[in-house]
Amino acid sequence: MRIESKILLWLGIFFGLMCAVYWTWSLENAGGVMMFFAMGLCFLPGLYYFWWSRRMGYRPEDDPNATQETGAGYIDAFPGSSIFPFTLGSGAFFVVLSMVFGSWLLIPGLGLVIWAALGGIAEGRRGGDK
Template identity: 30%
Template structure:
């Protein structure tokens, strides 16, 4: 994860520096570009810090080592639900949300409801324990 974290931390530091220089050159009066550059830096730094935390938590992965074998990553890589209907519900909420841009903002309420139901259903599809379905 070291390469991935540096891939975001270095541009984040660059945009932070450039944002401060840009703000100083415009006397911090230009209130579109300056915050946009700082937000770009913040987003890049946020992802880079997250990857750095994953690196500390999981240690060195086989793909981070030069002497790793392909067989070290064999096996299951995660959980996939091939027959899940929840992504379709979530896509329907997104479609209603995009329709709201053309028709009217009042459609954002049903879009948010459908999208929230789809997201919660998809996340909780394989939940176990007291509230399992």
Template identity: 30%
Template sequence: MKPEKWVFWFIFIFFLIVTPVYWVMSHEIAGTFVLGFAGLLGGMIAGYLALTARSFDPRPEDRPDAEVVEAAGDVGFFAPSSMWPFWCAVTLAVIALGPALHQAWISIIGIVIGVWACSGWLLQFYRGDYKH
């Protein structure tokens, strides 16, 4: 958790410095609030990671005496080839086409196709009794 914690502390400190500089240079309230809340979000996540990192054993990445072998293992199963990401992309294009053409029925058709495409992608390796 140490690398992740430091990344978010950096985000917090960066926005803590940039927000007042932005206010002084632009006197624009909306951007100042957005930058400030982005910094608060980074601080909140960094604080959460700092608190939760104390409650469990460190990962091999967090220990200086760790060996590379300790972090090895199964990463997961990845599909060698699949047509479902293509159909999900087509679905998103059809859904976005509806507002672009001011035709709601096109988006509705896209949503219906999207249910089919997402179901296919989710269940592409389901054959019978949870086979892969």
């Protein structure tokens, strides 16, 4: 986990340097602002992973001499199938179409989105559609 965080932090440092050079040299704000927030978007997960790497320690996938047995066991519950991604996606589809063809399309759109949100949360709580 340590290298993962370092990659993001180095990217963030590079964007920070580039932002400083660009902003002082160009006197143009749009690009400077965007590069500044690109730096932030690297530091945010980078620092989180760094903190997390100290908490979780060395994992089998970070150990070059790990055997497959060290990783054996339960990983997580993966939903085998779920209708809610489709429901949420078609809800978003109708919401976007409502931007073009009229706000009445928000009725099916938001209906599907709310159904998917409630159903998806319930499904996640009981660990999938059993």
